Amino acid sequence: MDAVRLIVASRRALAGSEDGLRIMTEAWQAYALAQAIGSRLAVSGPPELRGEALGLTELAGRGCGVLDTPPVDMADLRAAQLTELGDARKALLDLGSLLMELGMALVAVASAADDEGTYWQCMEAIDAADESRDRVREMLRRLTARDGEIRERDRAAG
Numbered sequence: 001m002d003a004v005r006l007i008v009a010s011r012r013a014l015a016g017s018e019d020g021l022r023i024m025t026e027a028w029q030a031y032a033l034a035q036a037i038g039s040r041l042a043v044s045g046p047p048e049l050r051g052e053a054l055g056l057t058e059l060a061g062r063g064c065g066v067l068d069t070p071p072v073d074m075a076d077l078r079a080a081q082l083t084e085l086g087d088a089r090k091a092l093l094d095l096g097s098l099l100m101e102l103g104m105a106l107v108a109v110a111s112a113a114d115d116e117g118t119y120w121q122c123m124e125a126i127d128a129a130d131e132s133r134d135r136v137r138e139m140l141r142r143l144t145a146r147d148g149e150i151r152e153r154d155r156a157a158g
Contacts, residue, residue, distance in 0.1 A: 002086035031063035032079035063128035103129040
C-alpha cells in the first residue's frame with residue numbers, strides 16, 4: 001500500500017481513538033509508519049532528502065521507543081504494509097499533518113494522565129512528534145528548492 005493511504009488510515013484511527021491507551025497505541029503505529037517512510041526516503045528518495053530522512057527514521061524510532069509497545073498483530077501494523085512511497089511531497093505533507101495531530105492527542109492524554117509514567121511517556125512522545133515534524137518540514141523545503149532549481153534550469157535551457 002502506498003504511504004499516503006497508510007497515513008490517511010492512521011489519521012482516521014487516531015481521530016477515532018477515544019481513550020488514552022488507544023491514542024498511545026495509535027501514536028506507536030504512527031511513529032512506526034514515519035520510521036518506515038523515512039527509511040524508504042533515505043534509500044530510494046531524492047538525494048536532497050536522504051540526510052533528513054535518516055534523521056526522521058531515528059526520531060520516529062525514538063517515538064516508538066518511549067511508548068510501551070502495544071500488542072499489534074503484524075497484519076495490523078501499518079508500517080509493514082508500506083509497499084511504495086508514491087508522491088513524496090504528498091506523503092510528507094500528510095505525514096506532517098499526522099504528526100501534528102498526534103502531538104495534540106498526546107497533550108490531551110498527558111493532561112488527563114493519572115500516573116507519572118504515562119505523563120512522561122506522552123511528554124517524550126510529544127517531543128519526538130515535534131522534532132519529526134521539523135524534519136518533515138525541512139524535507140518539504142528541500143523539495144521546493146529542488147523544484148525551483150529545476151524550473152530555473154528549464155527556463156534557462158529553453
